[in-house]
Amino acid sequence: MAASKASRIGEEIWKTRIDKVNAELVTLTYGTIVAQLCKDFEDDYPEVNRQLDKMGYNIGLRLIEDYLAKSNTMKRCSNFRETADMISRVGFKIFLNITPQVTNWTADNNSFSLVFDENPFADFVELPDDGRAQNELWYSNILCGVLRGALEMVQMQVEAHFISDVLRGNDTTEMRVTLIRYIDDELPPEDD
């Protein structure tokens, strides 16, 4: 499916089928979650990253069903490039009203980057000034987990992680998504 068609679908769903909530409410709620995790794990940022990823994973497992229902998707994407376009132009569009750029494909078409020009989670955010958060905390790491969980349900095992974040002073916010394998159908157990 062409990228422009995906954009049109995303736009259409966003306008007609999505209940909107206040963006600041989302920003503040997410910020509270991250702040609480930092407190609970005593600023062990790698652990906070892991917890965010895990929370996202559990969200993704369910969110995919809502995505499929809202987008009326009846069949799978035919290749990983199409999947990437649908993630950006339909998935991110309908749930966060953003369309990160899909870019930096590897030659084998198994790995791409999502570059976030805007990120509603990170509005008003400054990372803690303790000399470590800037290097260790991936503030929006929940998104990696969401993608991992959602794609697993449609039989794609992926690995996702951030490689840069404007909050850390980088020029862009970029997530790397790599397809590990397509998961086979589960077979019914053999009868004894």
Next chain:
Amino acid sequence: MVVYSFYIFDRHTECVYVKSWMPPQVPGTPAPVLSTGSDNAKLIFGTVFSLRNMVRKLGGDDDAFISYRTGQYKLHFYETPANLRFVMITDTGSASMRNVLHQIYINLWVEYVVKNPLAPVEHKGGAGVNNELFELGLDQFIRGLM
């Protein structure tokens, strides 16, 4: 149109929901041929799974198995991209129920099962599926068709 029974199978091939709308049996008529025991669920899954695989082999990956018909009943099948399978058995005269099964997925499964925060993600043994909203919604929807 008469709906006899309805099944949902999860991606682990387990039957997570069964419901039957058999009319009460009139004495003197032959017993209904379509019972809903757990062996039946296994048989049905085996059948639709094989048919679906065969259909894809012959017709390409984009082809979908939709229904089959016997002298007694018609079986309708719908599979979501997340490998959730819906099966409905109706009388032989009914039109395609693919759209109906899709609507059940969108309006009932996603709304009342997936979005129920207390329902588990995996529905082992049907956990989380047999909640009141889903049951009522499904029953009303199906009776509305008949």
